[in-house]
Amino acid sequence: MHRMLEIPGYRLHKRLGKGGMAEVYLATQLSLDREVAVKVLLRTEDAAFTERFIQEGHIVASLRHPAIITIHDIGQIADGRHYLAMEYLGGGDLAQHRGIVFSPSRALDIIRQLAGGLAVVHDGGLVHRDVKPANILFRDDGSVVLTDFGVAKAVELDNELTHFGIAVGSPAYSSPEQAQCQPLDARSDIYSLGVILAEMLTGTNPFRASSYPQTVLNHLQMPLPQLPPALAPYQPLLDRMLAKQPDERFGNCRELLAAIDTLTEPDMDQTRIAPAAFIEAPTRRRRRRRGIGRWAVIGAALIVTVAALAAGGYQWLQYSRINDYLTRAEARLDEGQLTAPAFDNADYYYRQALRLDSDNVEALDGIRRVLDARIAQALELAAQRLANDQLLQPAEDSAVHYYQQVLGWLPENEVARNGLVQVSKRYVELAEAAYRRREFALALEYIQQGLEATPDYAPLLALHDAHAQRVAKARAPRPVKRTTASTSRAAPSNTQTSQAPANPVKRLWNRIFNQ
Numbered sequence: 001m002h003r004m005l006e007i008p009g010y011r012l013h014k015r016l017g018k019g020g021m022a023e024v025y026l027a028t029q030l031s032l033d034r035e036v037a038v039k040v041l042l043r044t045e046d047a048a049f050t051e052r053f054i055q056e057g058h059i060v061a062s063l064r065h066p067a068i069i070t071i072h073d074i075g076q077i078a079d080g081r082h083y084l085a086m087e088y089l090g091g092g093d094l095a096q097h098r099g100i101v102f103s104p105s106r107a108l109d110i111i112r113q114l115a116g117g118l119a120v121v122h123d124g125g126l127v128h129r130d131v132k133p134a135n136i137l138f139r140d141d142g143s144v145v146l147t148d149f150g151v152a153k154a155v156e157l158d159n160e161l162t163h164f165g166i167a168v169g170s171p172a173y174s175s176p177e178q179a180q181c182q183p184l185d186a187r188s189d190i191y192s193l194g195v196i197l198a199e200m201l202t203g204t205n206p207f208r209a210s211s212y213p214q215t216v217l218n219h220l221q222m223p224l225p226q227l228p229p230a231l232a233p234y235q236p237l238l239d240r241m242l243a244k245q246p247d248e249r250f251g252n253c254r255e256l257l258a259a260i261d262t263l264t265e266p267d268m269d270q271t272r273i274a275p276a277a278f279i280e281a282p283t284r285r286r287r288r289r290r291g292i293g294r295w296a297v298i299g300a301a302l303i304v305t306v307a308a309l310a311a312g313g314y315q316w317l318q319y320s321r322i323n324d325y326l327t328r329a330e331a332r333l334d335e336g337q338l339t340a341p342a343f344d345n346a347d348y349y350y351r352q353a354l355r356l357d358s359d360n361v362e363a364l365d366g367i368r369r370v371l372d373a374r375i376a377q378a379l380e381l382a383a384q385r386l387a388n389d390q391l392l393q394p395a396e397d398s399a400v401h402y403y404q405q406v407l408g409w410l411p412e413n414e415v416a417r418n419g420l421v422q423v424s425k426r427y428v429e430l431a432e433a434a435y436r437r438r439e440f441a442l443a444l445e446y447i448q449q450g451l452e453a454t455p456d457y458a459p460l461l462a463l464h465d466a467h468a469q470r471v472a473k474a475r476a477p478r479p480v481k482r483t484t485a486s487t488s489r490a491a492p493s494n495t496q497t498s499q500a501p502a503n504p505v506k507r508l509w510n511r512i513f514n515q
Helices: 047-061 104-123 186-202 212-221 229-241 253-261 292-334 346-356 361-387 399-409 414-436 440-453 458-475 485-499 504-514
Strands: 010-018 022-029 034-041 071-076 082-087 136-138 144-146
Touching: 010 034, 034 047, 047 071, 047 082, 104 144, 104 186, 104 229, 104 253, 186 229, 186 253, 229 253, 292 346, 292 361, 346 361, 361 399, 361 414, 399 414, 399 440, 414 440, 414 458, 440 458
Parallel strands: none
Antiparallel strands: 010 022, 022 034, 034 082, 071 082, 136 144
């Protein structure tokens, strides 16, 4: 069982998550009796990690906007690790809604809030550089908050990392210049927002591939994703956000906000067919009323007939569209095109059918079969990465990534659960091998990485707790071996004997010439 940390002034309740840099706990700040999220650095020996962590706290604390998370406190615990206490948001993150198609109005509202927050970030001379669904949290009222500024960087200092070819951020949402380790500015964050907008409107990330390298190449080479006809009004906005060249995007988030404000959601599903109504002009003389009752009946009958024909035609059109979507979905499923390419895959067509008929049995069953196929595909990739010791890296093409992806879709999946245990067992083996080579820092690194996969895995927790004692024991000087008294006394006689020549002729020769 994971033992809870002790932080003066806070009562920790449970761990909310753990990454490569820090772990996050739900806690109560005792002085104000409020719930907070406490982010604690994992390591103290890495000065660069510590500096970056403290930098994140100062960066976020200096920013003021409803869409930017609030920092309450920065401190240090007894073992030397630093922590940040920030507002706790219990509404989950945008990543939990992956695969769900948002209404255009809701998608634009989320982008509008994020762009407002990023405008403040950019006005401060910073670039977030890791805008992705997992870093977008929801408040209880549905508003969104941008968090995790751990890789945010001042624009004028960005060359510090790119000079060494270090790409930061998440590849599925990285701009082309970010993937190429080039200097970044506000337009890189706008590109990431564009990827998120495309994902919310269609239910899929058009750039995400089954491997890290292919995902990066997609950002560099893939044509701009095309929205379905019903979403055509949003295509120009998306095209400009996702332009390959930064100069072709919005210059800043305020330009983006202005463009969003010019859009209105089209009345996509409100088309109605009805007869025109004519109003008699007041100057027209009253016509003969003979037979008015008969014409009124005929007129009413005509109206009913037209309305019935219109309703029937609308239903037939809907049925045809649904049937077309289902036919295409089945074909893509047979071809293995589960979620790619964008707007031409099984998942996309099934969801389009459900937009027209939310209770369609065939579409619902198709979504289930697509999920089953994705789970099988992810488990196969996870097993391959495990066999190749790609346990935790690359971040989106590792055994842990695929197993956790499956558990996100189906939390009770036993194969994925057991897979994470196998990953942790492998980290135990790697740690023990490092101990035998006296590479103690590497052993601790393996232990911490294994705990990211399964935080409560008992063998790894035991290794972690015993690490300091084990290192001290290995480095302690060994006692000098003493010789016995008999051996010491025997040594001189043996030495003398060995010094006397064994050959009689040689002894005689020495006796003659030494006299």
